[in-house]
Amino acid sequence: MTGPPVPEIRRIEIDTADREVAHGFIRDHYGEHTAAPPRRDEPFRYRSVVVDVGAARVSWLTYAGDATSAWTFEDLALVGVLADGGHAIDFGRGHTVQRPGLPFLLPPLDELRLQWQGPRLTAYTVPLGLLEHVGADVPGSERGLLRFTAPHPTTPSAARHLLAALRYLHHLAGEPELLGSPLVTAQASRLLATAILQAFPNRALVREADDDGLATTAAVRRATAYIEVNADRDLTIGDIARAAGVGVRSLQRAFQRHHGTSPSGYLRRVRLDRAHQDLRLADPGTGATVAGIAARWGFSNPGRFAGAYLHAYGQPPSHTLHR
Incomplete structure (x- = not known):
């Protein structure tokens, strides 16, 4: 008896002092964005390790420099946890400053403006389609337009539950034997999608009574x-x-x-x-x-x-x- 085929484990690393190379990498792996030129000539370094966990992705990144950029995530949501440095998000309603250790959301379909001051963070991305699919499988719901309404978890309990899911993906990303199991990584991707939907306020789904x-x-x-x-x-x-x-x-x-x-x-x-x-x-x-x-x-x-x-x-x- 055999299980599902073992996929190739995808891990990408970059370490560059070239801003153009760094922002090209960011566009390729996270979303379309336009970075403003730095206000002063300063040393710069971008380091990142990206590991696919099923449909989800775990990234460790350090952006040694300041940046202001406009972003649009069309087909994915990004959850970040800041280790140190500065990170602020503007949804058009004023900036919200992220605190180290607390998860924040960069949602799909919204235009965002980010300000970075040398952040070091872990980022977790999930495709929009997976979020919609997982949400539609909740009893009593159907597929609908998914829109998130705030970048922070609704309650401390929701934040703790989300952080537990993030720690689990963080663990899997360092375990090649588990990354080689399509079932393990698919379940982990859905776990993260579910935790995101439960943690962040959203107008997720059209609700209908189940039979x-x-x-x-x-x-x-x-x-x-x-x-x-x-x-x-x-x-x-x-x-x-x-x-x-x-x-x-x-x-x-x-x-x-x-x-x-x-x-x-x-x-x-x-x-x-x-x-x-x-x-x-x-x-x-x-x-x-x-x-x-x-x-x-x-x-x-x-x-x-x-x-x-x-x-x-x-x-x-x-x-x-x-x-």
Whole structure:
């Protein structure tokens, strides 16, 4: 049994003292912008490391110099966390100054004016299409025009939840074995998109009442068959509900009745079983590892995977691999 194909890990680094080269790199990787000439001749350095995590992207950057620039993000949202230096955003309603350690948003579809004073920050970008897709899979909602209305999280709790998601992507970006799993990186991208939608105030979606009917046994069978066939793909609850031909809430209630778990829980069971089969068939002499097989099936935390595996099969996954 094999999981999804392993993608090439994309990592880009730049270290330049040329402003034109730096701003060309920024345009290529973040969005169209126009930088004003510096007000004085001063030393300049731009350093950045960019790592793709599924559809999302993690960047560490240092801009050693001052800059004022006009930006338009047409197809992505950027969340930044300032380590030090100065960073201010003007949405046309006056500047908001960013404080170190607190996340801020550069939203899609808005014209922005940024002022930098030697910032060092970590940036996380998510495509607009992924934000819209994730938002549309929230029970009771449909795709609609997504517009963010403020650059800061709505509450301290929302900021903490977002920072936890950012730390997780930060961790993945330094783990090549996990970056090689399409399921792990796709789940991480959706986690970040969900955290952004929950953290920052927005006029996200057109809300409609979900169906209140009960999904039939046939719909549950369609859903389980879809999961079994597509367990190696990045599936959302919305994907499964559409395949079954019912609403998300109806499907969730039906799965609880028939399987004692949610559709997502059932998907985790199937993937755990696929990992079990791979462990049984793997040859440690070829370099197969528990962590690698777990990551192939979307389990990014080795400790949690080992606990779930022990509960399901009565032995640690390492015993299955080396028996």
